[in-house]
Amino acid sequence: MTEAPKPFAITLDPGSSKANHTGSWRSERPVYVDRLPPCNAQCPAGENIQGWLYHAEGGDYAAAWQVLMQDNPLPAVMGRVCYHSCEGACNRGTLDEAVSIHAVERFLGDYALDHGLRPQVAAPPSGRRVLVVGAGPSGLSAAYHLTRLGHAVTIREAGPMAGGMMRLGIPRYRLPRDVLDAEIARILGMGVTLELNTRVADIEAAFAEGFDAIFTAVGAHLAKRTEIPAHAAARILDAAGFLAQVETGEAPQLGRRVIVYGGGNTAMDVARTVKRLGAEDAMVVYRRSRAQMPAHAFEADEAEDEGVMMHWLRTITAVDGAAVTVERMVIDASGRPQPTGEFEVLEADTLILALGQDADTGFLARVPGVEVASDGVVGVDARMMTGRPGLFAGGDMVPAERTVTVAVGHGKKAARHIDAWLRGGALAAPEKHAPATFERLNTWYYDDVPRSLQAELALVRRQTGFDEVVQGLTEATALYEARRCLSCGNCFECDNCFGVCPDNAVIKLGPGNRFRIDYDYCKGCGLCAAECPCGAIEMVPEIA
């Protein structure tokens, strides 16, 4: 075979520039990383929020819900009652407004209930039995996670209904009971045994029954009191007892005017409940100002919208029949309220104290090794285990913020450590990724989109009944909201790196498989890292 004649002055065959491996020019190499988004880092229940939003963005709500259920068995409840600190941490809040994570969570929770979705359980039976004491959020969460891990779980609940503070502390206008009942029923449907009206008084006896481990989460139901000189028969109730009575249909007579004493979320819940029960005047008296109140601003806003009157900077000094004497307070330089010596008299038929609760943990005092503080709080180690091997505790009865979300998180954490303990090992905490900070984002690529507002029930209906106040998102708005997620710190396959590489050195691996750098040709210019919207590429020196 003879070679074709070459043109004039040409002696070499043409070749491709691919023979030239420009990767040798590089002093830094781009590396794909995964970072911990602030929402996930913030979540007390340890939810992989960005992970489930990813599926919701694509419209696969069932897959999104399954990811959610890996950490939290109560999404429909959580989407309603969680104070969503994730949204305070959301990087999108710096750009325009935080993603309405709780609203999407609620949508997914409701979607699962409407469609009868069931969580996936994979683990084979372990042959181990675990007793859970208390059917509140922490106990239910622990029971759910332990069941998923293959253990046989029995819950013993002292009261007549499961749900704990979700039922006795949170009014139904914030958490409709059909939603709560359905999510509890789904957990029980996985094979959890629930024994109601069964108070556990003797832990060692329970161990002797054959339980391999016990998780106690009995909550904090003992109302704190304060010394108020009462000259004549005054009607004074406590918040927790009152809310529980309302729930069980035994609401006491309150009269026309009611004062709620305290500035926390419970005080707001009580005042709003009082209004719904028909009181003309529902007043909140709190010794500090609005800025210092422990209640969330939106709770106070909603209470005020419904006609609750706020008396900030007042302490109650005496009660004499219907006359409640209050003293004006001022906030001093160190932020503490100080008395002024100026007094006012308010009229009230009933005074409800919302001053917090203590844990009723007397039954643990006799258990050797268990530390019980003066306020009833029980000491636990990093595994949520008390000083009694095999006895774990969580929820409101251990030192922590007292919210449903924290309780659910305790339940999960305890379940994982109980599982490890039962299997004779220790749970190795997975290494956390470095945080995905706002500064790492290239926000040019994100559109400025305001968040969709949940419609609120007309005021008139809120003041007269216990219908749910905040409405859910429609599918269209939930999808819209999910798609506002910036995917901070984790590749969402926007193709920017693939597009902006001047050297064709980024290889696209197809849907779900992300990308790979071709280091034969990557010159290390760093454009892919600079133009990655979510900060999922880092430049690493070739020679450290």
Add this chain to the structure above:
Amino acid sequence: MTETQKVRFYQTGTHTVGNRLMEPASRTVQASPERSNAITSGHRACQGCGEALGARYALDAAMRATGGRMVAVNATGCLEVFTTPYPETSWQVAWLHSLFGNAPAVATGVVAALRVTGQHDVRVVAQGGDGGTTDIGFGCLSGLFERNDDVLYICYDNEAYMNTGVQRSSATPAFARTATTPATGPHPGNVAGTGKNLPRIAMAHEIPYVGTASVADLHDLEAKVTRAMAIGGARYIHIHVPCPLGWGAAAHDTIRLARLAVESGLFPLIEAEHGEVTAVKPIRRRVPVEDYLRPQKRFAHLFRPGHEDRATLAAIQATADANIRRYGLCPEGQE
């Protein structure tokens, strides 16, 4: 009471190259693994080269628009040198290089040759840098426009002769330091008040289509190339391609600088047909020209610590403001 808002926005709007949630039709050509890769790997362009990027963007879009039936003619310049050092080439399209100044004339010849050989479906794109376009090939290009030959001419504007060592061209911006316009003396940097604005010169020829584009806005760039390939006759697209070497900028800042040039108003994105402006791309987040100038060493003499050249910066800002007024780049209420 009930929300009826439509789902209008994808996770990142339409600014990213692609997105798994976007309809395939609204993704860019660059998002596709099937793109032509007109310039493939192994070329010798500097790290972060804007021109390598701009040329691939433009020609991949033209290749898709023509179904691959296309010839590219190249003027001398960086683009030719870094892609095709004998005997290698990075081009994966039919490609032809002759001289520095004659690319428009060669393109005209290719059009004629295709016509006489009956290949009526094959289109011709000519391309060059700002030196080959605004200086050396200017006469040939004006002739191509005037004859309305069926050629899309693309100028990749990196604002100086970079390949030969950063000498000024007639597209070098006022006050920029180059090898031939040093930042010394009473008037440091390039002269002000003159230079050639080739998109406007092209518009003055009243050719069917003129567009300006930037490597910072891929969707816009591809739309303009696609539009141009749908039209017959002489067409001109001017693409702003930052040069890390010549501008004294970080390699990873190429796209950011291109974006700042657009957002400051110094490089307006417009379209014109038969001499009339038909569309402008509004500025999304307006920035002062300083944001664009400060990261570039070629303007470092304007930012000497303690001796910032406020008068010159004001003059450059005035240029940007004039662009914004001329083309209406900041619609009411957006400034």
